[in-house]
Amino acid sequence: MAEGKIVRLRIKRQSGPQAAPQWEDFNVAYRPGMNVIVALMDIAAQPRNAEGQPTTSVSYEANCLEEVCGACAMVINGRPRQACSALIDRLEQPITIEPLSRFPVVRDLVVNRQRLFNDLKRVKAWIPIDGSYDLGPGPRESAADQETAYPLSRCISCGNCLEVCPQYNDKTGFVGAAVLSQVRLFNLHPTGKLHAGERLDALSGPGGHQECGFAQNCVNICPKDIPLTDSISAVGRQLIVHAVRQALGS
Amino acid sequence: MATATHELPAPESSSTTPSRNAFLLRRLHSLSGIIPLGAFLIEHFASNAAVLSRHPAHAYGAQVKFLNSLPFVLALEIAFIYIPLLFHGLYGLWIASESTPNARRMPLLGNWAYLWQRISGVIVLAFILWHTWTARFSGISVPDHPELAFAKMQAQMAHGWILAWFLIGITFVCYHFAYGLFLFAAKWGITVTARARRRWGWACLIFGVFLAYAGIASALAFRGILIYPVR
Numbered sequence: 068m069a070e071g072k073i074v075r076l077r078i079k080r081q082s083g084p085q086a087a088p089q090w091e092d093f094n095v096a097y098r099p100g101m102n103v104i105v106a107l108m109d110i111a112a113q114p115r116n117a118e119g120q121p122t123t124s125v126s127y128e129a130n131c132l133e134e135v136c137g138a139c140a141m142v143i144n145g146r147p148r149q150a151c152s153a154l155i156d157r158l159e160q161p162i163t164i165e166p167l168s169r170f171p172v173v174r175d176l177v178v179n180r181q182r183l184f185n186d187l188k189r190v191k192a193w194i195p196i197d198g199s200y201d202l203g204p205g206p207r208e209s210a211a212d213q214e215t216a217y218p219l220s221r222c223i224s225c226g227n228c229l230e231v232c233p234q235y236n237d238k239t240g241f242v243g244a245a246v247l248s249q250v251r252l253f254n255l256h257p258t259g260k261l262h263a264g265e266r267l268d269a270l271s272g273p274g275g276h277q278e279c280g281f282a283q284n285c286v287n288i289c290p291k292d293i294p295l296t297d298s299i300s301a302v303g304r305q306l307i308v309h310a311v312r313q314a315l316g317s
Numbered sequence: 318m319a320t321a322t323h324e325l326p327a328p329e330s331s332s333t334t335p336s337r338n339a340f341l342l343r344r345l346h347s348l349s350g351i352i353p354l355g356a357f358l359i360e361h362f363a364s365n366a367a368v369l370s371r372h373p374a375h376a377y378g379a380q381v382k383f384l385n386s387l388p389f390v391l392a393l394e395i396a397f398i399y400i401p402l403l404f405h406g407l408y409g410l411w412i413a414s415e416s417t418p419n420a421r422r423m424p425l426l427g428n429w430a431y432l433w434q435r436i437s438g439v440i441v442l443a444f445i446l447w448h449t450w451t452a453r454f455s456g457i458s459v460p461d462h463p464e465l466a467f468a469k470m471q472a473q474m475a476h477g478w479i480l481a482w483f484l485i486g487i488t489f490v491c492y493h494f495a496y497g498l499f500l501f502a503a504k505w506g507i508t509v510t511a512r513a514r515r516r517w518g519w520a521c522l523i524f525g526v527f528l529a530y531a532g533i534a535s536a537l538a539f540r541g542i543l544i545y546p547v548r
Contacts, residue, residue: 145422231419231422231423233416233417233418233419233428233431233432234415234416234417235417236415236417238414238415239415268337270340271336271337271339271340271341272336272337272339272340273336273339274339275339275340276340277339277340277342277343277344278343279504280416280431280434281427281431281500281503281504282423282425282427282428282430282431282432283425283426283427283428283431284419284423284425284427284428287423287425287427288423294511296503296511296514297509297510297511299503299504300503300504300506300507300508300509300514301506301509302506303503303504303505303506304505304506304507304509305506306340306506307344307505307506310337310340310341310344313337
């Protein structure tokens with residue numbers, strides 16, 4: 068191999084959920100247009116650290132490689148983002164790579180996002196259309212609602228908004244911006260509306276909407292440019308209306 | 318028959334409706350900061366501005382006398398000041414204790430504002446408890462001797478460090494209230510778009526700066542320092 072440019076990486080590694088994290092340096096050969104995933108693939112192909120010693124390959128998750136699946140979220144140079152859209156050319160070296168810190172580490176850069184999935188289940192972030200018989204076509208969705216809903220539907224559950232949230236921790240049990248925004252999305256849908264009350268009930272409990280401190284980091288970090296703070300406000304309004312209606316018995 | 322195996326989608330665990338208390342308590346915390354506490358803050362600063370006159374001791378004393386002549390004044394104080402203050406302050410401490418600030422890592426305006434809302438809250442609580450104790454519950458009884466109210470405050474303010482403590486308290490309470498107004502609109506769903514929040518944010522900023530100016534002008538007037546033209 069010709070003596071080409073080298074990409075330097077510093078990766079925070081952890082051999083298992085209970086193991087202590089430690090940093091390991093890597094050098095990989097530069098190729099034009101490469102992203103962080105390519106660098107991680109190169110390490111996996113020939114797992115040697117910067118000192119040239121053989122080591123284990125770095126575990127990571129990635130699927131779509133086009134920033135629509137959310138799997139490859141990690142903290143790159145201090146900023147949570149998708150590794151697939153993190154181009155080496157635009158990153159300062161050595162590139163530091165860490166797992167998301169708000170989820171338990173499984174191994175190296177792989178984290179367990181179960182809390183996020185549990186919270187999505189808790190608020191019923193779906194539209195129940197399955198039955199044992201044909202339910203027929205649903206009501207039409209207005210063009211205006213489609214305009215609002217489409218950006219919200221782009222959420223990939225990557226967890227970046229949770230990584231930067233000062234309220235997302237074990238003490239608050241906060242569900243986080245992604246989940247609040249999904250509630251707005253499904254409450255907006257003509258069929259999803261039918262379960263709006265249940266979603267709002269879930270968000271009124273511990274860890275719900277009230278835990279948001281409106282630091283607005285989520286909306287600044289979101290790789291899909293979702294108007295998360297708008298969603299938090301909109302859901303806040305729904306919760307107030309819902310609470311007043313219930314208090315008045317309607 | 319096979320009908321028994323055909324189950325309709327079960328009503329999803331709606332039997333366990335979670336407690337709404339967390340939501341209601343936080344909304345009450347938010348509301349209590351505006352009404353009555355914010356409303357009282359405005360009233361308090363407006364009353365104190367009586368010192369911005371040619372005869373501050375007289376005007377200030379008349380203001381104190383008027384407020385203490387209100388019917389049910391003790392009940393009003395307890396219901397609209399002491400109880401909301403203790404609730405907002407203590408619940409606020411608990412909220413702040415659950416926070417994990419990261420403004421260094423994410424140095425964004427909203428994130429700094431979030432952190433300072435918590436810092437200012439703690440400082441303001443300490444200031445208000447001290448101020449209520451020294452001005453209302455110790456020393457000369459102001460309700461009984463309204464004519465001495467100005468002299469009492471003047472004696473306190475004569476100490477440079479107490480004046481500084483007042484200026485800090487006033488500045489932080491204005492920040493906390495003004496940003497609290499912004500947060501109230503955001504969390505209650507009044508400002509749902511970024512544009513609305515920007516506009517309302519500017520309104521809150523201007524209001525907060527004005528309030529701080531009014532408060533500081535009144536505090537300095539006890540030392541004869543006038544930053545507002547007295548007619």
